[in-house]
Each structure stands twice: as C-alpha cells, then as structure tokens.
Amino acid sequence: MKRYKLILLGIVVVAVWILLGGGISLYVDALWFESVGYYGIFRSVIWLKAISWLVGFLISILLLWVNFWLASRRTYEQEIWFRQEYLVLAMDEKKNNLFKAGILVLSALLGLFVQAQWLMFAQFNNQVPGGPADPIFGKSLSFYFFDLPVWDFLTGFALALVFFSLVVAGISYVFHGHLGYSRQLHLSYAARIHLAILVGIGFLIIAVRLYLKRYHLLFSIRDNGVTFGAGYTDVHAWLPVYWILTGLVLVVAVLFFIAPLIGSLKHALAGVGAYILIYLASGIYPAIVQTFRVEPNELEKESTYLSYHLKATLDAYDLQKIEVKEFTTVGRLDAASLAANQGTVHNIRLWDWRPLKDAYGQLQTIRPYYSFEDVDLDRYVIDGNYRQIMLSVRELNFAQVSEQAQTWINQFFQYTHGYGLCASPVNEVTEEGLPDFFIKDIPPRSTVDLQVTRPEIYYGEKTDHPIFVKTRMKEFDYPQGAQNAFTTYAADRGLNIGSFTRKLLFAWELGSFQILFTSNFAPDSRVLLNRSIRDRVRKIAPFFDYDNDPYIAIDQGRLFWIQDAYTTSVRYPYAEPFERQFNYIRNSVKVVIDAYLGDVSFYISDPDDPLILTYQRIFPTLFKPMSELRPGLRSHIRYPEDMFGIQREMYCTYHMRDPRVFYNKEDLWEIPHEIYGDTEQAMESYYTIMGLPGEDKEEFVLLTPFAPKNKNNMIAWMAARSDDVHYGKLLLFQFPKQQLTYGPMQIEARIDQDPTVSQLITLWSQKGSRVIRGNLLVIPIEGSVLYVEPMYLQAEKSEIPELTRVIIVYENRVVIGETLKEALDAAVAAGPQRRAPLLPPPPAPETSLNPELQTLLQDAIRQFDLSQERLKEGDWSGYGEAQRKLKEILDQLRTRTAPEPLPKSSNGTD
Known part of the structure; x- marks a missing residue:
C-alpha cells in the first residue's frame, strides 16, 4: 500500500509541475500578447480552444457514461472458464470507481483530440461562402475548404466514440455478469440489444463516411x-461502387437494429460478411473499366477531366491571370538603343548576394559579435533616380562574443x-x-539622400x-x-518587470533565477520576448505559411522588416498538389515589423482570397x-520569391492548356x-529594374527564363510586376517558334569556350586565386536579349571577393570587360569583336630583379600583410595607414617599371 501511495504522490507532483509550468507560460503569453496589441487574438484562440475541448469532453463523457450506466444497472455474479479453472468476476466499489476514473480520463483525452481542430471549427463557423463550383457535384469551393473537413472529422470522431462505447459497455457487461464465457459464450438479452444498437449506429456512421468519400474522388491520385x-474511371x-457500398452498409445497420427483435444476430453478421467481401472486391469493376474502356481510348475518355484539371490547377496557383505576349525582335542593339534604356542598363545587377555578403562581412562587420545574416534586394529613389540596391542588416550575434564575455549580465543587459x-x-x-557603399559604418554614414536615423536592431532574423x-x-x-557608446531603450514596448511576483514568473519562464x-x-524595467521576426509573426498568426526571405526596408529613417504570408489548402478540387504539400496558395498578407519597436501589422494584400476573408471574420x-x-513602405512591397518559385515550377507543365x-x-x-x-545549378529567379516591352517607363520586376524540357535553348521569360497599380500581374513573353534563342547553358558553354575568358581564368588560378562566376542574368532590351555574368576573384590569403570582370554575350559576341560599360560598348559596337586585354603574365621565376625593385616589392608585401592584420583586428586607423603606405610603394614601382615611350616615325605620325 505504501508503494502505491508513493507512486500516486509522484504522479500528483509531476501533474502539478506540468500544470504550474503550463499556467505560467499561458500567463506570460497573455502579458506578451497584450504588450504587442493583440490580446484579443490571444483571448479568441484560448476561448476557441477551451470551447472545443469542453464540447468534446462533454459529448464524450455523456456518451461513455450513459453506456456505462446502461451496462451496469443489474449485477450478476458469474464464473469464467480461464486456464483450466473457473474465475469469479464481480463488480465491486473499487472496480466501479476505477471504471469511472478511466471514463473521465478518456473523455478528457478525447476532448484534447477535438481541441486540436479549433481552427477548423472556427473556419467552418465564419466561412465566406462561394467560390467556383466543382464540375462533378456542383459544390462550391467553400464546401471543400470549410464544410467537408468538418464532416470528415465529426464522422471519424463519432465512430471513435462508438468504438469506445462498445469497449466500455462490453467490459462493464463482463464485470456485471451479462457477458461471459463458461464453456460457451453467453450474452444477456439486455446486453444483446445494447451492443447491437451500438454496432448499428457504427455502421450508420460508416455509411455517412462512404457518402462523403465520393467528394474525395476530386482529390484522388491513381497510379x-x-x-x-x-x-x-472515378x-x-x-x-457507383461507393453508392452500392453505402446502400449495403445501411442494410447492415438496419439488420443490427432489428436483430434483438427477431432474436438472432445471424442476418446482421451475414450482412457484415457480405459487406467485407464486396468491399474487398470493390476494385474489380473499376479495374475492368480502366483496362478495357479507358486505356484503349484514354485521350478521348479523359479529355473532359483533363480540362477540369488544367483549369483548376491554373486557378489554384493564380496562374490564370498570366498575360501571354510574343517577344519580337525590333532591331539590333546599338549605342543609341542602350542610351534610350538607361534605366534598365544602369540597374543590371553585377553583385550576387553571396560574394556581396562575404564582402560586407569582411569590410563592415566592425566587431566579431556582429554578423550579416542575409542580403536583401529592393528599389529606392536615390537622388532623383530609380535605383536597385542591396541591403544587409548588421545584427548582433551573441554566440560570437568572446567566451570570457558571455556572462549572464552581458547576454541579458548589455548586448541587446x-x-x-x-x-x-x-x-x-x-x-x-569592392562594393561602392551608399550606407556604411557605425554610426551609419550615407553618401546619398537615404538616411538611417534609428539604426538599432532590436528585432531581426x-x-x-x-x-x-x-x-x-x-x-x-x-x-x-577605443571606447564604446552606450544607450537606453527609448520605447515603452515589452513586458514590465514590476513586482517580485512578476520576477518569479519570468525567472520560471526563462529558466533564469x-x-x-x-x-x-x-x-520601469522591461523584458523583450520573441525578438526573432519569424517567431514573432508565427506566435501571433500561426495559421499562415511564411516566406523564407523577410527583407528590410528604410522609411523616414527607420528600419522595417517586411514578411510575406501565405494562405494554403490541400482541398482545391482537381488542382495538382505542389510537392505533396498543398494545392492552393495565395500571398494574401504582408506583415510589417518595426525593427526597433517590434510592432507587428498584418495587411491584406489579396482581398479576393476566401481563406483570408474567413480569417478576417475569425480575428x-x-x-x-x-x-x-x-506610402513609404508601400513603395517597397515586392512580389515574393517563394510564391514566384512555386508558380514558375507549376507553369513549366501547366502552360499547356489544350488537353491533347x-x-x-x-x-x-x-x-x-x-x-x-564552378557548379551547375537551376537558375534562380532575380529582381531587376527594366523597361517591359510596350511600357513607357522602367519598373521593378521578378524575372525568370524558361527552356524546353531536356533542351538548352530559351523559349520564354516571365516577369512578376511589383510597382504601383501593376503589382501582382504576371507577364509571359514567348520567343517566336521559328527563331532559335540561346538559353543560359548554351551561353555558359560559349563563355567556357571563349579563349579570352579561359586564358584569364587559367592565369588567375595559377596565381592561387579562386575565380567565382556569378549568376547569369537574362536582360531583355528592345526585342533583344543581353546575357550578363559577373566574375569575382578571391585571393588565396583574402576572404574578400572582388568583382573584377563583366562578361556580356550578345548575338554572336562574347565580350569581357573590366566594367559593365566597357563590356556593353564592345558588345554592341559595329565591326569585328573587340576583346578586353588580358592581364600581363606573371614574370618567370628565373627573371632577376635589381636590388631596388626587390626592396620595394618586399616592402609592398609587408604593408599588405600588415593591412590585413589591422583589418582582422578592426583597427581601421591602422588599416588606412598601411593602405596609404602600400599605395606609395606601388606608385614608386609603377614609375620604375613603366616602359620607355616609343620613338615617333619620321613623318611625324605615331
């Protein structure tokens, strides 16, 4: 007895510990939601969860208790034959209490099962009806999004309740003497009626589920x-098979209902056997239809359903709105056409985000505890010009603080x-x-009319x-x-620490006593929680899917994060699933987070989406x-990359709208x-500013090319627009089918084969440097296509990639230049192809230098090594001084090694 008391005491202690921890977390969450202005959301979610659990619990305990009561009204003592002897079974008070406790626990668990579906019930109760009707049953989209999931769950839950009721009633009948086995099975009349009715109800529910299964044919995947x-075939x-099975199950249910009246279960059990046999054989008739009627005439038979599938998939991924045009050549590019498209030319992206991130990290980290997590791309009006720029936030990375400085005080009070x-x-x-900075250093220094007046990043990636x-x-x-600047958080955000009770709560919640x-x-001390922008938005609205690339925007000197959110579903009839994750998606919400205050705002960007309208009713x-x-932030809304990536993958197949x-x-x-x-990879979509064909000004677009399957030529390119009233529009430009347009891999092959490029890469590689070929960009201009690929050089002893060359391919020319302008001029120039000169080859090892030059070279190497040491230490003054001395030495070398001028010819010409 003492052992059982200890076990019970341990269970109670663990339960209290769990409940206490859960209660504290719930209270802290309530404080947090109140601090960010969304306490109403927290209260609504708690209320919806509580109601769902309570309804599930009450229904479960009511049904289980009723069945237990019906089975325990009369008690008989019985003997059961077990292991060659008779055992006496009887229900006593201890077993009765244990039974009741088991029903209570089971009902609570079933309540949790219902509580997990709180959002589904909320969507059902607040749904916005409508949407396109399916072509088979004529049901609206809202039926599949909101009604069908609820009916599926309720019938499944009801079937589970019937099963547990059978278990409870059966065990109760055994202990009350109504059901037993003493050389033969015996079952009292009352038990027979009760259990037969339960089984009949179970088969009624199965019939309803078979009826609902008809609608699931619209989501069927058959080999x-x-x-x-x-x-x-479906x-x-x-x-028809489902109709037959439904009718048969209804007959079986009726047989169980009348079984007590006719005094026999034989007919009901025979019905169950027949149902099982027919169910197992139900696939034979569809297989015959598929094999002998459909497969010999598949296109004819499936053509109608293919058209349903195509239309549904285009609608589900918002691809039906794509405007298709032909990209026609209007003439050869020349200097005049480039001058007429300066907005496009001046925004050709030479910096890839990966080498740029490395360059930022080496040049602008300043201290080891700062890091650049990502590089974002956006557009701004800079000094009156529409410019595409790249931005990266300097975030605090406490893990990079020196181990000796990773104290509790520093983590929670100092490095904030x-x-x-x-x-x-x-x-x-x-x-x-190296990158030419518009904004750099600490505090931020700007060389253009784009200022940052509130640079602190309290909330970030x-x-x-x-x-x-x-x-x-x-x-x-x-x-x-040599000193540090210090500050105090100036806003009233966060949770007030306040009393000792609050401190105790936060100590428990944070695990920091x-x-x-x-x-x-x-x-007035406060605690700031959930500072990761991803965690922050998911905490408030966990029912969205979020884009993988939140980006930073500057407005009125402040920094804001913009995060795209998606509504998705797996229940769009006939629509093809994307990687088995969903078959409907909309970018319905733009989330804006203040990097200093942490304020979060959700803006509806697609008011036609039925899911977001339903969420708007719920919250x-x-x-x-x-x-x-x-307006300052609205101008930085952009078409999201994740959405565009999904759409372009689907469009590779679903641009074919003809069923045949x-x-x-x-x-x-x-x-x-x-x-x-040096690695082959799928092309990444990319943002650029360009003039779209037929438009009178440049705009910010997200662009991707397409190629025919298993071929390398380019067949089309697609652009997603982001500016002003054109936001969200998709344009597809197809190349004429009679015209061969080089694709990216063909261009890459031509670059590989170009002798100038290959010699240059060989030369650099021999010097121990790493050559990085950047993203190949397809730039459509006036009916022509320019291919632009930057080249970066990373020295063996340096982690800073340098942009050293720009390759441009136009028509039959492969041109490499030190600058974009040089390469462009050469690419569109008339006459024979011009090539940028190679670097002079390194001197042979056996070449001897005079002592003066040798001394200068050693001094140059020494100053270079010194500058790198100062850079790693963050000593910018020392770095600048070493660079200055290095420049002086290089100037001397240049003077002493300059070639003698050639003598002029006798006729006075060069």
Whole structure:
C-alpha cells in the first residue's frame, strides 16, 4: 500500500509541475500578447480552444457514461472458464470507481483530440461562402475548404466514440455478469440489444463516411490515372461502387437494429460478411473499366477531366491571370538603343548576394559579435533616380562574443541589439573591385539622400534571445574607437518587470533565477520576448505559411522588416498538389515589423482570397487594409520569391492548356541551368529594374527564363510586376517558334569556350586565386536579349571577393570587360569583336630583379600583410595607414617599371 501511495504522490507532483509550468507560460503569453496589441487574438484562440475541448469532453463523457450506466444497472455474479479453472468476476466499489476514473480520463483525452481542430471549427463557423463550383457535384469551393473537413472529422470522431462505447459497455457487461464465457459464450438479452444498437449506429456512421468519400474522388491520385482528381474511371466506376457500398452498409445497420427483435444476430453478421467481401472486391469493376474502356481510348475518355484539371490547377496557383505576349525582335542593339534604356542598363545587377555578403562581412562587420545574416534586394529613389540596391542588416550575434564575455549580465543587459546596415547599388564597384557603399559604418554614414536615423536592431532574423531594457545598467550601443557608446531603450514596448511576483514568473519562464537576485532592475524595467521576426509573426498568426526571405526596408529613417504570408489548402478540387504539400496558395498578407519597436501589422494584400476573408471574420482586429500601409513602405512591397518559385515550377507543365497537348506532354518546359562558381545549378529567379516591352517607363520586376524540357535553348521569360497599380500581374513573353534563342547553358558553354575568358581564368588560378562566376542574368532590351555574368576573384590569403570582370554575350559576341560599360560598348559596337586585354603574365621565376625593385616589392608585401592584420583586428586607423603606405610603394614601382615611350616615325605620325 505504501508503494502505491508513493507512486500516486509522484504522479500528483509531476501533474502539478506540468500544470504550474503550463499556467505560467499561458500567463506570460497573455502579458506578451497584450504588450504587442493583440490580446484579443490571444483571448479568441484560448476561448476557441477551451470551447472545443469542453464540447468534446462533454459529448464524450455523456456518451461513455450513459453506456456505462446502461451496462451496469443489474449485477450478476458469474464464473469464467480461464486456464483450466473457473474465475469469479464481480463488480465491486473499487472496480466501479476505477471504471469511472478511466471514463473521465478518456473523455478528457478525447476532448484534447477535438481541441486540436479549433481552427477548423472556427473556419467552418465564419466561412465566406462561394467560390467556383466543382464540375462533378456542383459544390462550391467553400464546401471543400470549410464544410467537408468538418464532416470528415465529426464522422471519424463519432465512430471513435462508438468504438469506445462498445469497449466500455462490453467490459462493464463482463464485470456485471451479462457477458461471459463458461464453456460457451453467453450474452444477456439486455446486453444483446445494447451492443447491437451500438454496432448499428457504427455502421450508420460508416455509411455517412462512404457518402462523403465520393467528394474525395476530386482529390484522388491513381497510379494509372493521367490527372489529379476524378477521371473517367472515378466518375463512371468508383462513384457507383461507393453508392452500392453505402446502400449495403445501411442494410447492415438496419439488420443490427432489428436483430434483438427477431432474436438472432445471424442476418446482421451475414450482412457484415457480405459487406467485407464486396468491399474487398470493390476494385474489380473499376479495374475492368480502366483496362478495357479507358486505356484503349484514354485521350478521348479523359479529355473532359483533363480540362477540369488544367483549369483548376491554373486557378489554384493564380496562374490564370498570366498575360501571354510574343517577344519580337525590333532591331539590333546599338549605342543609341542602350542610351534610350538607361534605366534598365544602369540597374543590371553585377553583385550576387553571396560574394556581396562575404564582402560586407569582411569590410563592415566592425566587431566579431556582429554578423550579416542575409542580403536583401529592393528599389529606392536615390537622388532623383530609380535605383536597385542591396541591403544587409548588421545584427548582433551573441554566440560570437568572446567566451570570457558571455556572462549572464552581458547576454541579458548589455548586448541587446544590432546596429545599422550596409547598402550599395547593384551595379557599381570601386577601383579595387569592392562594393561602392551608399550606407556604411557605425554610426551609419550615407553618401546619398537615404538616411538611417534609428539604426538599432532590436528585432531581426538572427536576433532571438530575450533581453532586459530600461534597467539601471546602460546597454552597449556600438563601438566608438577605443571606447564604446552606450544607450537606453527609448520605447515603452515589452513586458514590465514590476513586482517580485512578476520576477518569479519570468525567472520560471526563462529558466533564469538570477532574475530574482539582480539589483539592476529599475521601476520601469522591461523584458523583450520573441525578438526573432519569424517567431514573432508565427506566435501571433500561426495559421499562415511564411516566406523564407523577410527583407528590410528604410522609411523616414527607420528600419522595417517586411514578411510575406501565405494562405494554403490541400482541398482545391482537381488542382495538382505542389510537392505533396498543398494545392492552393495565395500571398494574401504582408506583415510589417518595426525593427526597433517590434510592432507587428498584418495587411491584406489579396482581398479576393476566401481563406483570408474567413480569417478576417475569425480575428477582426488582426488585419488592416493595404490602403492603411504608409506610402513609404508601400513603395517597397515586392512580389515574393517563394510564391514566384512555386508558380514558375507549376507553369513549366501547366502552360499547356489544350488537353491533347497536355496529355501527350508535347511542350514541357523546365527551369534552365547556369554555372555558379564552378557548379551547375537551376537558375534562380532575380529582381531587376527594366523597361517591359510596350511600357513607357522602367519598373521593378521578378524575372525568370524558361527552356524546353531536356533542351538548352530559351523559349520564354516571365516577369512578376511589383510597382504601383501593376503589382501582382504576371507577364509571359514567348520567343517566336521559328527563331532559335540561346538559353543560359548554351551561353555558359560559349563563355567556357571563349579563349579570352579561359586564358584569364587559367592565369588567375595559377596565381592561387579562386575565380567565382556569378549568376547569369537574362536582360531583355528592345526585342533583344543581353546575357550578363559577373566574375569575382578571391585571393588565396583574402576572404574578400572582388568583382573584377563583366562578361556580356550578345548575338554572336562574347565580350569581357573590366566594367559593365566597357563590356556593353564592345558588345554592341559595329565591326569585328573587340576583346578586353588580358592581364600581363606573371614574370618567370628565373627573371632577376635589381636590388631596388626587390626592396620595394618586399616592402609592398609587408604593408599588405600588415593591412590585413589591422583589418582582422578592426583597427581601421591602422588599416588606412598601411593602405596609404602600400599605395606609395606601388606608385614608386609603377614609375620604375613603366616602359620607355616609343620613338615617333619620321613623318611625324605615331
């Protein structure tokens, strides 16, 4: 007895510990939601979960209790033959209480099962009815999105309740003497009626589920089918089979209901056997139809259903809106046409985000505890010009703080935020091949009319650990030479620390009991939680899918994160699933997060989406219309890459809108490949500013080319528009079929074969440098196509990639230049192809140098090594001094090694 008491005590302690921890987390969540202005969302979710659990619990305990009561009204003592002897079974008070406790626990667990579906019930109750009707049953889209999931769940839950009721009643009948085995099975009349009715109810529910299964044919995937969704065999064979099975199950249910009246279960059991046999054989008739009627005439039989499938897939991925045009050549590019398209030419992206991130990291990290997590691409009006620029936020990475400095105080009080960002144009480099910064350094210094006045990053992609602000201890702000600048968080955001009770709660929640004993808290001290922007938005709205690339935007000197959110479903009739994840998607919400305050706003960007309209009914205070987004941020809304990537993958197949062409897969496309570095990979879609054919001004678009399946030529390119009233529009430009247009891999092959390029790469490689070939960009201009590929050089002893050459391929010319302008001029120039000169070859090892030159070379190497050491130490003054001395030495070398001028000819000409 003592052992059982100890076990019970242990269970109680664990339960109290779990409940206490859960209660504290729930209370802290409530405080957090209130602090960010979404307490109403938190309350609604808790209420919906509580109601769902309570309804599930009450229904479960009511049904289980009723069945237990019906089975325990009369008690008989019985003997059961077990292992060659009789055992006496009887229900006593202990077993009775244990039974009741088991019913209570089981009902609570079933309530949790219902609670997990709280969002589905909320969608059902708040749905926006309508949407296109399916072509087979005529049901609207809202039926499949909101009604069918609920009916599927309710019938499954009801079937589970019937099963558990049978178990409870059966066990109860055994202990109350109504059901037993003493040499033979015996069952009382009352038990027979009760259990037969339960089984009959179970078969009624199965009949309803078979009826609902007809609608699931619209999501069927069959190995021998040519389409997703119901095909000819599904409609003409499986649909009748389901009707037959439904009718048979109804008959079986009736047989169980009348079994007690006729005093025999033989007919009911025979019905069950017949149902099982017919169910097992149900696939025979559809297989015959498929084999002998469909396969010999597949295109004819499936053509109608293929058209349903094509239309549904285009609608589900928002591809039906694509405007298809022909990309026609209007003439050869020349200097005049380039001058007329300066907005496009001046925004050709030379910097790939990977080498640029490395360059930012080496040049602008400043201190080892800062890091650049990602490089974003956006557009701004810079000094009156529409420019494409790349930005990266300098976030705090506490893991990179020296091990000795990773103290509790530093983590929670000192190192609280990142600082500033870097910004540079996509197409400009310094003489050294490095990015030409628009914004750099700490504090941020800008060379253009784009200012950052609130550079602190309290919320970001890398920023994740909780911190305390407005304490008696100043926060580290940024390094300032030999000293550091300090600051105090100026906003009223976060959770107030307040009383000792609050400290105790936060100590428990954060697992940090130093909170109880520190003397650094002031009356207005606060804790900032959920500082990762991904975690932050998911905490508020977990029912969305989120884009993998949130990006930073500057508006009125402040920094804001913009995060795209998607509504998805797996229940769009006839629509092809994308990688078995979903078969419907919309970019319905733009989320904006203030990098300093942490304020989060959700703006509806697709008001026609039935899912977002339903969420708006469930959470009316969560969303705002796009018209309320401040204009400075609205100008930075862009078409999301993840959405575009999904659409372009689907469009490779579903641009074929004719059922016959689709059936034969006559015109499959694919994403072309390119060479990045020295590796072949699928081309990445890319943002650019360009003038679209037929438009009178340049705009910011997301672009991708297409190639025919298993071929390398280019067949089309697609652009997603992001600016103003054109936002969200998709344009597809197809090349004339009688015209061969080189594709990216063909261009890469021509670059590989070009002697100038290959010699240059060989020369650099011999010197121990790494050559990085950047993304190949397809730039359509006035009916022509330019191919642009930057080349980066990374020295053996340096981690800074330098942009050293630009390759342009136009028509039959492969041109390499030190600058974009040089390469462009050579590419469009008339006459024979011009090539940029190679670097002079390195001197042979045996060549001897005079002592003076040898001394200068050694001094140059020494100053270079010294400058690299100063750079790694973050000593910018020392780095600048070493670079200055290095320049002086190189100037001397240049003077002493300059070739003598050639003598003039006798006629006075050169």
